[in-house]
Amino acid sequence: MSEQQDPTWKELQQEFIKGVEKAIEQVNERDVENIPGAREALLQRLNNMRIHFPNNNGAIFLKSIDDKIQNAFFPNTKDFTEAFQKILKSRTHEQDFIINELLNGFVTSKAKAIAMGTQGPIIDRMVEAFSKRNDFHIVDHQFFAMFGDPNKPRHYIQKQLEELVNLFGLISKELVIEKDKRRSEKKVYTFYTFPPAILKILEEKYLIIDDELGYAYVSEAFDRNIFICMFLANVAINRDDLEKIGGSYTINGISAIFALILILGFMPKLSIDETNPILRDPSFDNQNMSVIPKSWMLKQVLEPLFEPLIKIIAYRIGGGLWLSKIIGSEINKKIHTQIRFLLRDVNKWILGNLCRVEIPIFVEIANIFTEITVGTDTE
Amino acid sequence: MVREKWTDILPRYMTFISHMRPILRETRRIILNLDPDLLLDIEVLDKIRQEEEKRNIRKVRALSEFSAMYRTNVYEIIKDFIVKYREDIPIIDIKDYIVEFLYESIDALKVLQNITNPDQRNIENTYLFQLVKFIEQTIFSRGSSIQIIYENLLKNSANYYECQRHLLMPHTYYREKLENPDFFVIPGLSPKVYQIINNITSLYNLDPNFGEFPEKENYEIPMVLKNEIFSAYIDSIANPEEEAIESLAERIGLRILDGIFLSPQQETVDIFLKNNFFRESKQSDGTIRLIPQFSNETLILYYLAFASMRRGFLSKELINWISMNFAFLIYMGILKWKLTDENIFYSIFKDLQTNEKVLPYLMKLACFPNYLGLDKMKIRDSPQYRKEIFNFIGSQIDNLKDFINEIAIYCKKIEKERKNK
Numbered sequence: 001m002s003e004q005q006d007p008t009w010k011e012l013q014q015e016f017i018k019g020v021e022k023a024i025e026q027v028n029e030r031d032v033e034n035i036p037g038a039r040e041a042l043l044q045r046l047n048n049m050r051i052h053f054p055n056n057n058g059a060i061f062l063k064s065i066d067d068k069i070q071n072a073f074f075p076n077t078k079d080f081t082e083a084f085q086k087i088l089k090s091r092t093h094e095q096d097f098i099i100n101e102l103l104n105g106f107v108t109s110k111a112k113a114i115a116m117g118t119q120g121p122i123i124d125r126m127v128e129a130f131s132k133r134n135d136f137h138i139v140d141h142q143f144f145a146m147f148g149d150p151n152k153p154r155h156y157i158q159k160q161l162e163e164l165v166n167l168f169g170l171i172s173k174e175l176v177i178e179k180d181k182r183r184s185e186k187k188v189y190t191f192y193t194f195p196p197a198i199l200k201i202l203e204e205k206y207l208i209i210d211d212e213l214g215y216a217y218v219s220e221a222f223d224r225n226i227f228i229c230m231f232l233a234n235v236a237i238n239r240d241d242l243e244k245i246g247g248s249y250t251i252n253g254i255s256a257i258f259a260l261i262l263i264l265g266f267m268p269k270l271s272i273d274e275t276n277p278i279l280r281d282p283s284f285d286n287q288n289m290s291v292i293p294k295s296w297m298l299k300q301v302l303e304p305l306f307e308p309l310i311k312i313i314a315y316r317i318g319g320g321l322w323l324s325k326i327i328g329s330e331i332n333k334k335i336h337t338q339i340r341f342l343l344r345d346v347n348k349w350i351l352g353n354l355c356r357v358e359i360p361i362f363v364e365i366a367n368i369f370t371e372i373t374v375g376t377d378t379e
Numbered sequence: 380m381v382r383e384k385w386t387d388i389l390p391r392y393m394t395f396i397s398h399m400r401p402i403l404r405e406t407r408r409i410i411l412n413l414d415p416d417l418l419l420d421i422e423v424l425d426k427i428r429q430e431e432e433k434r435n436i437r438k439v440r441a442l443s444e445f446s447a448m449y450r451t452n453v454y455e456i457i458k459d460f461i462v463k464y465r466e467d468i469p470i471i472d473i474k475d476y477i478v479e480f481l482y483e484s485i486d487a488l489k490v491l492q493n494i495t496n497p498d499q500r501n502i503e504n505t506y507l508f509q510l511v512k513f514i515e516q517t518i519f520s521r522g523s524s525i526q527i528i529y530e531n532l533l534k535n536s537a538n539y540y541e542c543q544r545h546l547l548m549p550h551t552y553y554r555e556k557l558e559n560p561d562f563f564v565i566p567g568l569s570p571k572v573y574q575i576i577n578n579i580t581s582l583y584n585l586d587p588n589f590g591e592f593p594e595k596e597n598y599e600i601p602m603v604l605k606n607e608i609f610s611a612y613i614d615s616i617a618n619p620e621e622e623a624i625e626s627l628a629e630r631i632g633l634r635i636l637d638g639i640f641l642s643p644q645q646e647t648v649d650i651f652l653k654n655n656f657f658r659e660s661k662q663s664d665g666t667i668r669l670i671p672q673f674s675n676e677t678l679i680l681y682y683l684a685f686a687s688m689r690r691g692f693l694s695k696e697l698i699n700w701i702s703m704n705f706a707f708l709i710y711m712g713i714l715k716w717k718l719t720d721e722n723i724f725y726s727i728f729k730d731l732q733t734n735e736k737v738l739p740y741l742m743k744l745a746c747f748p749n750y751l752g753l754d755k756m757k758i759r760d761s762p763q764y765r766k767e768i769f770n771f772i773g774s775q776i777d778n779l780k781d782f783i784n785e786i787a788i789y790c791k792k793i794e795k796e797r798k799n800k
Contacts, residue, residue, distance in 0.1 A: 212462055349584060350675075351656070352670075352671060
């Protein structure tokens with residue numbers, strides 16, 4: 001069925017417009033802004049969204065999600081290496097920070113069992129484990145020694161490590177020792193590393209291979225984002241196989257995260273009076289930051305926008321299969337509230353104003369919006 | 380009985396360092412006297428090392444084991460370096476490089492060995508004292524009141540906020556209780572508490588209520604509903620935090636009013652007003668309303684200032700974490716100052732086996748009353764625990780690296796001043 005006739009797509013767009021109308025009502029009802037003109041700018045942006053989003057079969061969504069978000073974080077391919085390479089290429093320092101904050105919370109909660117029932121920085125531990133060896137492998141007993149709980153049996157963490165390995169798409173190799181030195185018993189060591197094609201890509205910047213000595217070190221650039229790229233690539237290529245990617249938990253989580261990126265991209269940029277103390281604050285970077293209107297963050301405004309946006313994202317990247325996992329899902333409701341907090345975590349409060357750090361994906365989405373609205377106005 | 384006097388700990392700190400230095404000096408002497416061409420034959424180095432091992436006459440097993448391990452590491456690194464570069468660099472230059480790297484390493488060990496003195500004479504002039512005070516001033520300031528400490532921390536937060544926050548967040552937070560039977564004990568900041576503080580910041584900035592300022596007539600202070608802070612948490616995941624909200628609030632300068640509101644304490648109002656985190660707004664009825672305009676660091680730095688002020692009551696985990704970070708920063712700062720980035724022996728210094736021989740004692744030394752003034756008796760001696768906390772040493776944040784560079788520059792300054800005297 002062509003997209004023009006797709007009733008689900010049409011319905012989702014209508015739902016979003018209804019959400020925008022609700023948000024407009026809320027902003028009209030309450031004024032919490034302290035920057036002159038902020039409320040008006042937000043109302044204007046919301047009105048523009050109401051008018052322009054349904055145009056051309058939702059062209060703004062199609063361009064923002066299908067082109068920008070998919071290309072940067074969720075490539076539409078079945079090839080793991082290609083997906084990984086694309087995601088890795090879209091990295092920038094600031095973008096890393098934000099994607100990191102968004103995904104780290106998600107991956108950590110997904111892998112919570114291995115974090116010993118705590119909220120430990122699990123990806124950091126993986127980086128640590130790889131950095132400590134000179135063969136770019138980790139071995140199960142080393143992982144146990146580094147992160148295991150001495151009060152729990154070893155197989156417990158080994159099992160969880162396997163889950164983590166699947167989550168990131170690592171590969172395993174077994175080494176069988178017929179007689180070990182201590183007990184003269186047969187011993188099986190399981191080593192984990194990256195797939196060979198990924199190693200080739202990593203060699204460009206993240207891995208130093210010393211052919212002469214046969215060592216493989218990680219470089220300074222090797223960090224947690226490599227694992228995040230692996231995680232995203234793994235989910236992207238297996239998007240049709242729910243079991244492989246962790247079921248509806250992953251689907252709801254990923255859709256919510258991308259919805260958040262989209263929302264931040266749609267935000268209007270405020271101009272601040274030059275006497276505003278925020279401009280003199282040492283942590284405010286005028287070149288790369290913009291103040292977010294306060295009303296944008298209110299629960300009453302955010303919720304009606306967020307709910308339909310998650311569904312739109314799910315439908316665009318995972319089709320009906322993903323959408324069916326969002327509708328009426330309990331997980332969705334849980335993630336919903338969590339994501340409102342994430343929104344505050346990834347931005348910066350400066351003197352009472354939440355500031356958005358301008359990363360390429362936000363700028364690109366904002367540009368699509370401007371381009372299309374200006375284009376329509378000219379017509 | 381645990382021996383924890385200065386004169387007990389300092390010799391322990393010196394023990395391993397005083398074994399490392401002679402090994403490096405001896406190796407340097409051997410390499411210097413060796414014909415460069417012989418270096419091309421890797422087996423020669425192996426034989427030399429074996430000969431050196433035979434000369435080992437130490438009676439203490441732990442020490443002789445450590446020396447053997449250390450020497451093996453040194454020779455392995457030298458061998459790897461030669462193998463790697465022998466095709467590209469003339470062997471005579473390789474030899475010069477090795478000798479140079481050894482010189483630097485010996486120099487670093489010399490500073491570490493003389494970081495202080497047994498009788499703490501002229502402590503103001505020792506590296507240990509000056510470095511502890513320098514780091515303390517930036518990320519764990521002292522002062523006679525919370526206000527003074529807060530302002531000092533805020534002054535340094537533009538450059539080192541992430542380090543300040545890092546100092547407050549032990550990676551072993553899961554061993555801690557939010558509320559201790561001993562009411563005064565202050566634990567570190569867990570990720571969940573950090574998140575809750577972020578929520579509080581957001582609620583104050585976005586949509587606070589206002590109520591009478593109990594201590595000041597005609598003034599209104601902002602308040603947020605306690606329930607609203609926890610509304611995002613489902614399945615009781617933040618129950619312990621909710622139950623301990625009063626203690627948590629005190630640590631960030633807030634209090635519970637009327638049983639349901641979270642509002643600033645009187646002292647906090649003064650501090651926040653002074654630093655622009657509250658602005659006064661006159662209402663039509665003549666009352667003055669304090670409008671919050673918090674930043675990310677507003678409440679976190681209060682926690683840090685509070686912990687610094689009551690440093691005698693910090694939890695075991697927090698003391699271990701803070702002193703470990705101080706020891707690590709001092710150690711890395713000295714290495715950064717003495718070793719060039721290309722130095723091949725850096726990895727030995729950063730090795731967990733070397734770290735655990737030096738840092739635990741440095742942690743204790745840094746805790747003495749003249750330095751950080753923390754309860755050193757709370758520092759754990761268990762090797763398993765050390766491994767647990769030292770594992771996080773590698774997970775450095777960029778801001779920590781910047782601070783280490785700053786410490787290295789400060790070390791140079793100390794040296795210069797010493798020479799000028």
